[in-house]
Amino acid sequence: MQQVGREGYVKLLSQDIHLARELFRRVALHPELEAFTNSLSITTFRYRPTDLRSGDEQVEAYLNRLNSELLTHLQESGEMYVSNAVIRGKFVLRACIVNFRSSLADVDALPVAVVRMGRQLDFSLRPKALQTNK
Secondary structure (H helix, E strand, O other): OOOOHHHHHHHHHHHHHHHHHHHHHHHHHOOOEEEEEEEOOEEEEEEOOOOOOOOOHHHHHHHHHHHHHHHHHHHHHOOOOOEEEEEOOEEEEEEEOOOOOOOHHHHHHHHHHHHHHHHHHHHHHOOHHHOOOO
């Protein structure tokens, strides 16, 4: 409180909440990402290739595995750090924006990295039963 005062903390927290909302909005617009929740400074979403539709048990099991592997690759890459959550049985990525240095550039970079790594992993992990002619 001594460093930035009450108004400073309100501003910092408001900025984090705004960035999380922007992330949710950007994710919801992307055809390969599926937005789940946005609350305070947390946004949850998952990578979903456009040719796979949610709902089928085999597809859902694969999407859970794919996003779990994606989480590991994102964390190990050092580009950014996201954690995970399970929402209604679906493994999702969880971005919690709490660093006062986070910016819209970071929000823009996250979906790009998720899609890039998601595509690479999907190419190498997808079971034959779920492969389609893209």
